[in-house]
Amino acid sequence: xxxxxxxxxxxxxxxxxxxxxxxxxxxxxxRRRKTRSSVTTHYCTHKEAARRLVHDRLAYFNTxxxxxxxxxxxxxxxxxxxxxTSLRNLNFSYKILFLPPHLRDYIIVHELCHLAELxxxxxxxxxxxxxxxxxxxxVAELRAIDRRGGGKVAYLTAAEAQYLAPARAPALPRSDxxxxxxxxx
Numbered sequence: 001x002x003x004x005x006x007x008x009x010x011x012x013x014x015x016x017x018x019x020x021x022x023x024x025x026x027x028x029x030x031r032r033r034k035t036r037s038s039v040t041t042h043y044c045t046h047k048e049a050a051r052r053l054v055h056d057r058l059a060y061f062n063t064x065x066x067x068x069x070x071x072x073x074x075x076x077x078x079x080x081x082x083x084x085t086s087l088r089n090l091n092f093s094y095k096i097l098f099l100p101p102h103l104r105d106y107i108i109v110h111e112l113c114h115l116a117e118l119x120x121x122x123x124x125x126x127x128x129x130x131x132x133x134x135x136x137x138x139v140a141e142l143r144a145i146d147r148r149g150g151g152k153v154a155y156l157t158a159a160e161a162q163y164l165a166p167a168r169a170p171a172l173p174r175s176d177x178x179x180x181x182x183x184x185x
Contacts, residue, residue, distance in 0.1 A: 039076070040076075042153060043076040043094055046094050046097055047074050047094050049097055050074045050092065050093075050094040050095075050096060050097040051072070051074045053096070053097060053104070054072060054074065054090075054092050054096065054108060055072065057104065057105060057108045058072065058090070058108060058112060061105070061108060061109055061112055061131055062112065064130065064131055065112060065113070065115075065116070065127075065130075065131075067112060067115040067116060068088070068115075069088045069089065069090050069115055070087060070088045070089050071089045071090070072089075072090045072091075072092070073089065073090070073091045073092070074091075074092055074093075074094050075091055075092070075093060075094070076093065076094055076095075077091075077093055079146075080093065081093050081095070081096060081099075081107045081142065082096070082107050082108070082110065082111040083111065084111045084114035084115060084118070086118060088115060090111050090112070090115075091111075092107070092108070092111070095153060095156055096108075098153060098156035098157050099145075099156060102134075102138065103138055103141060103142060103145075105131075105132065106132045106135060106138035106139075106142075107142075109128055109131045109132045109135075110128055110132075110135075113127040113128050
């Protein structure tokens, strides 16, 4: 209920304001429910594909480690790619789907190893190195992606396309640019 303590307004006007404002708030709330942001739509569209990817890769890497976990959640965080809780829950960003395959695998291995070591000590990095020996380069790549694109989907899809594009051969000089040797008159 709205009260204006310092202004002298008749009680009848306060009740009228209160009724009309509550109606306005209800309409605004309903309007917000109807519209989804493009980020939410993108997340909802790709969440299950990310879940399948993460579950498949967890099963693949866990054949080596043999760890157990409670729950795997696919979320839409602003900053992190993944996390592991002390309750043995694994959380991953749906944006992992748009990373190059070697970075996806690194993130999944990283979080999987947190099931054994909940810190970033020497034992943890030795566990990570068993399945991702080039983890130092992967960390550097992820930091570069975070600095440049900040996890924005448009940047991630461009980065993924760069990794998936076939290597191009160097361009050959165009024949119309080559000058022919003409006899001078």
